[in-house]
Amino acid sequence: MLWSVLYKEFLELKSDKGAIARLALQSIVYGLFFPTVMYLQLVGVLPMEIGDVVLTEAEKVTIVKHSLETFGPLLLPFFVSVMASLLVIPSIVQETESRTLERLLSLPLSWRNILFGKFLFYFAISLACAYIIVSIYFLLSSAIVEAFQPPDLGTYLLVLVPAVSFYTVSAGLFVSARARSVRSANVLGGFLTVGLFLLVFFLSWFAGVEPGRDIIVTFSLVLFVVGAKLIYLTAKVNPEKLLT
Amino acid sequence: MSNDMLILERVFKNYGKVTALSGLNLRVKEGEILGLVGPNGAGKTTTLKILSALLKPDSGIVIVDDIDVQTDPFNAKKLLGYLPDIPLLYESFTLFDTLKMYARVWSLQFDKMTALRALDEYGLEPLWNRQVRTLSKGQKQRLSLICALLHKPRILLLDEPFAGLDIESRQFIRNKIEQLANDAGKTIVVSSHDLADVEKLCTRIALIVKGRVAYYGTEDEIRTKVLGKVFKIVLAKIPSNLEGLTNCTKEYSVAADTVTFTLGEGQSPNQVLKYFIARDCPIRAFEPLGLEEMLLEIIKREES
Structure with a gap:
């Protein structure tokens, strides 16, 4: 039954002409964004100095290298979350508004089948987008600066990226199942997902946090636990409340 | 064993403080076309949604061909084809994809020929690769009926099947319903405000007022x-x-x-x-x- 929901979601994505291309393109742009800005600063197209400060070439390289190794990896979860939230937040509330959920529930599909089918589908798509973003980022960064030393790459790719996608998809579905309209889902969902990662980014930047292994693992663990709780709470929603 | 395909006994349902059903009793015999009529808010749609396991009654018994809908909704749904009051289709899907999705849910063997045959019966075959959003309301209702019938249910629950349809589509759907009851022996419950259609179509009528069946029988019997x-x-x-x-x-x-x-x-x-x-x-x-x-x-x- 889970597969039929996955298949339905796939058909929906497929039927939206150009959606897959748009997703891939958007992911590529997010992956390119920060390394490109850094590169343009390094070659002098964009200014790096503030006020009267004059930087030597070596200092510029050091700043760019440090930014790509710490600042960028702190920013990437925000981009990953943007992609996932764009997809997942409308997914249930849209079906509630158009009443197609009613039709699905009249078939031999339970609310949990529908929810977990949607979760798996959006988690997979979000992960695919996330890996496009981070792969481009790390590949480009290592091409821009010599001896580029990203944070613990294994932990980053195998723990943090799935954790961010997991949390965003869970929180998106949680909000989507409770919202009365797509607009209100976007407002609250945006805050709980993209907004949260933006806040975390600024806080860690101001606090001078280095994305080391321990911090990545702890933060990811929190995201997994909260995400699991949110999806559990969503599964408990009485589907009758979703029938308008 | 009785030949009652659908049984509702002392069914109560409230939406918060609003009472939708207040001890509704109803039995539908095999092969019968029953018309559910009554004013707006009388409880017709709630009755159909409870029968199709979309809603749970607060209390009462709901049986579909000897299966208790509340304890075994999965198997009850296999016997039921539900047609909602508006088509509720995925607008961006093609007609073929729509049928493929339903076939997947029902685990049916399905290929293009099967889809074309099903669509042809309802005059939609030339549109098989068109998106649902390009169809007229009558065409969407036909597609919706195909979807409801794809798994060959023994019972059909039709909520306002004629609402907003032109004369031609209306007659087409009415003929199909008659054909399904007479030739395929399906048990059919039709909720409708269109009494002319109910009069032409239904073997019996249940008049629902304030959440219970006020009268039940043929038109003459009730009169x-x-x-x-x-x-x-x-x-x-x-x-x-x-x-x-x-x-x-x-x-x-x-x-x-x-x-x-x-x-x-x-x-x-x-x-x-x-x-x-x-x-x-x-x-x-x-x-x-x-x-x-x-x-x-x-x-x-x-x-x-």
């Missing part, structure tokens, strides 16, 4: 049971004096050019016809009270 023998006669001109009409009727009322009358024990409509002919009143129409007028009368009585 006789509730109103007695009621007829209306349309005259070219109403005589100024209707003296003596009470001798051949139990009671009568006059509105514009129509006299509505109820016959008492041993009285016959022929006597009334003779009464007006004797007074030289040209008769334009003479018929039993229509379903719509009868139901309006019943609803008025029930609600008061």
Whole structure:
């Protein structure tokens, strides 16, 4: 039954002409964004100095290298979350508004089948987008600066990226199942997902946090636990409340 | 074993403080087309949604072909085809993809030929690769009916199947429903506001008022049971004096050019016809009270 929901979601994505291309393109742009800005600063197209400060070439390289190794990896979860939230937040509330959920529930599909089918589908798509973003980022960064030393790459790719996608998809579905309209889902969902990662980014930047292994693992663990709780709470929603 | 395909017994359902069903009892026999009629908010759609396991009753028994819907909704749904009041299709899907999705849910063997055959039966075959959003309302309703029938259910629950359809689509859907009951032996429950269609289609009628079945039976049975023998006669001109009409009727009322009358024990409509002919009143129409007028009368009585 889970597969039929996955298949339905796939058909929906497929039927939206150009959606897959748009997703891939958007992911590529997010992956390119920060390394490109850094590169343009390094070659002098964009200014790096503030006020009267004059930087030597070596200092510029050091700043760019440090930014790509710490600042960028702190920013990437925000981009990953943007992609996932764009997809997942409308997914249930849209079906509630158009009443197609009613039709699905009249078939031999339970609310949990529908929810977990949607979760798996959006988690997979979000992960695919996330890996496009981070792969481009790390590949480009290592091409821009010599001896580029990203944070613990294994932990980053195998723990943090799935954790961010997991949390965003869970929180998106949680909000989507409770919202009365797509607009209100976007407002609250945006805050709980993209907004949260933006806040975390600024806080860690101001606090001078280095994305080391321990911090990545702890933060990811929190995201997994909260995400699991949110999806559990969503599964408990009485589907009758979703029938308008 | 009874041949009741659908049984609802003492079913109660509230939406917060609003009572939708208040002890509804209903039985539908195999192969029967039952019309659910009643005013808005009477509980018709709630009844269909409870039967199709979309809603859980607060209390009561709901049985579909010996399966308890509340304890085994999965198997009950296999026997049911549900047609909602509006098509509820994925607008961006093609017709073929729509059927493929339903086939996947029902684990049916499905290929392009099967899809084209199903669509052809409903006059949609040339549109198989078009998006649902490009279809007219009538075409969407036909597609929705194909989806409801794809797994060959024994029971069909149709919520307002004629709402907003043009004459042609309406007739098409009505013929299909008749065909499904007569040729395929399906048990069908139709909720409709369109009493003309209910009259033509249904073998029995259940009139729902305030969340319970107020009357159940054939149109004639309900009329006789509730109103007695009621007829209306349309005259070219109403005589100024209707003296003596009470001798051949139990009671009568006059509105514009129509006299509505109820016959008492041993009285016959022929006597009334003779009464007006004797007074030289040209008769334009003479018929039993229509379903719509009868139901309006019943609803008025029930609600008061």
